Amino acid sequence: MNDKTSPSAENLRKHSSEVVDGIECAPARSMLRAVGFTDEDFKKPQIGIASTWANVTPCNMHIDGLARIAEAGANAAGGKGVIFNTITISDGIANGTEGMKYSMVSREIIADSIEAVAGCEGFDGLIAIGGCDKNMPGCIMGLARLNRPSVFVYGGTIKPGAGHTDIISVFEAVGQHAKGELSAIQVKQIEEVAIPGPGSCGGMYTANTMASAIEALGMSLPGSSAQDAVSSDKENDCQRAGEAVMNLLRLDIKPRDIMTKSAFENAIKVVITLGGSTNAVLHLIGMARTVDVDLDLEDFVRIGKDTPLLADIRPSGKYMMSELVAIGGIQPLMKRMLDKGMLDGSCLTVTGKTLAENLADVQDYPADQQIIMPFDKPIKADSHLVILKGNLASEGAVAKITGKEGLRFEGRARVYSGEEAALAGILNGEVVAGDVIVIKDEGPKGGPGMREMLSPTSAVMGKGLGKSVALITDGRFSGGSHGFVVGHITPEAFEGGVIGLVQTGDNIIIDAVTREISVSVSDEELATRRAAWVRPAPKYTRGVLAKYARLVSSASTGAVTDLNLD
Incomplete structure (x- = not known):
């Protein structure tokens, strides 16, 4: 862990052409002159601006412009902005393919690259701008490792497509086609209009979930999480971020001052009230580990008991993020x-003020809005993020249960090794009512990469099986997944977990009230199966997926790659 304080004083000495003992740094100044620095710029704090711009996804296609606005904001406030890039991948494009194995890996690459560039260049402060799912936690982890004054900016949400469609509409249309309810032409018509332009996927999927969590955490400016990607509000957010990071430098406020246990608890509560993605569990635990905050699955259990689900937002609800934006975010x-x-209103934020101070003058929602329910009429009285344990998940599993799916499911296992086999079984009619679809060998190590099961869950919904089958996996889910689904099962199959011992026909019980997930097989039978089990050979032996599989921690500890390096 790098606990260095801001290198502002060191940088001012190093880069100032007016300081005699800085003569040895003339080569560095010469390099910076080539990218546009003047003598005056050498006297200013350098603000690194991490841009996740790319044309591989609409979530990030506009972020280059936002980065330039943030740079202008930092410059206007007395700093010198320096834009650099990190990567992004597209979950929506990669889902259902081998390429999706790189998704969780990308979170670690983003964190590593921000740390590497900012650590090498000695930036005094940082702004990071993220769009697609893994950008948000990856950026926060990178900012937190350096612990220099920092602000996160969310790239913003996409507008709805024609007919109130979005990316999940397309995935579910595939299942409806398999059921015979939609023609190929109708699927194409939905596909052509569902993604109308820049911005992250439009429901309370992982991107909007994590943007909301980071705002509640205090690491982005008030309102940043609930703005349309293409809007004057988002441009203003970027401008103000440049000003805010300069203020944080003056106040000497760093991520570790903001990212406290109480701040993470605030974030968890906001995620629950919004009906956020199960991925928030992975990411918040991973982010907390970066700043040595002790956050685990039991915190989600404790907080969830008293926190209601209030937002009627997709995927389990009706409305889209842009509609929440319109009523105040x-x-x-x-x-x-x-x-x-x-x-906890005393938590510090990137404004330099407390959460309570930031919220003091906020006006309530319009009286006639139908998106955020009142506390006395919640959609669910406690958390939809249900942590389950039992002989199938001795270290924990994460379910997304809003109550619409029911609170208990018991059925026969239909076991598949890998997402592709499961999807084929769903689409060809092999999966029938009463089944518990078991998708093993998709964990962080065994996948490797812990793919999202969006294609199988969307196919289940599209085929009309959402209330008659359940799905469990040692992989994870898209924020767009809904239905009776349980993921993050640990230990995973690759590590000898019981999910790898389940056989088709076994009886499985999932109970959200007792928080149990179990297979009705005796300990003796499980021991016999375990004795016959052989760990599969690694699927990759070179490259980033092989490195990830060797380093990554379990899902219950955030699936991070620097946990066991001490």
Whole structure:
């Protein structure tokens, strides 16, 4: 862990052409002159701006422009902005393919690259701008490792497609086609209009979930998580981020001052009220580990018991993020939660003020809005993020249960090794009502990469099986997944977990009330199966997936790659 404080004073000495003892740094100054620095710029704090721009996904296609606005904001506030890039991948494009194995890996690459560039260049402060799912936690982890004054900016949400469609509409249309409800032409018509332009996927999927969590955590400016990608509000957010990081430099406020245990608890509560993605469990634990905050699955259990689900937002609800933006975003919700004593208002934020100070003048939602339910009429009285344990998941599993799916499912296992086999079984009619689809060998190590099961879950919904089958996996889910689904099962199959010992026909019980997930097989039979089990050979022996498989921790500890390096 790098605990260095801001290198501002060192940088000013190093780069100033007016300081005699800085003569040895003339080569560095010469390099910087070539990229546009003047003598005056050498006297200013350098603000690194990590841009995740790329044309591989609409989530990030506009972020180059946002980075330039953030640079202008930093420059106007007395700093010298320096833009650099890190990577992004597209979950929506990669889902259902071998390429999706790189998705979780990309979170670690983003964190590593921000740390590497900022650590090498000695930036005094940092701004990171993220769009697609893994950008958000990856950026935060990178900022937190350096522990220099930093602000995160969310790239913003996409507008709905024609007919109130989005990317999940397309995935579910595939299942409806398999059921015979949609023609190929109708699927194409949905595909052509569902993604109308820049911005992250439009429901309370992982991108909007993590943007909301980071705002509640205090690491982005108020309102950043609930703005359309193409809007004057988002441009203003980027401009203000440049100003804010300069203010943080003056106040000497760093990520570790903001990312406290109480701040993470605030973030968890906001994620629950919004009906956020199961990926938030992985990412918040991973982010907390980066700053040595002790956050684990039991914290989600404890907090979830008293935190209601209030937002009627996709995938399990009706509305889209842009519609929440139109009524005020998450700030009025947070103000309601603060007034009810649910949030710790003393937590510091990137404004330099506390959460309570930021929310003091926030106006409530319009009286006629139908998106955020009142506390006395919740969609679910406690958390939809249900942590389960039992002989199938001795170290824990994460379910997304809003109550619409029911609270208990018991059925016969239909076991598949890998996502592709499961998807084929769903689409060809092999999976029938009463089945518990078991997808093993998709964990962080065994996949490797812990792919999302969006294609199988969407196919289940599209085929009309959402209330009559369940799906469990040692992989994970897209924020767009819904239905009776359980992921992050640990230990994973590759590590000898019981999910790898389950056989087709076994009886499986999933109970959200007792928080149990178990297979009705005796300990003696499980021992016999375990004795016959052989760990599969690694699927990759070179490259980034092989490195990830060797380094990654379990899902229950955030699936991070630097946990066991001490």
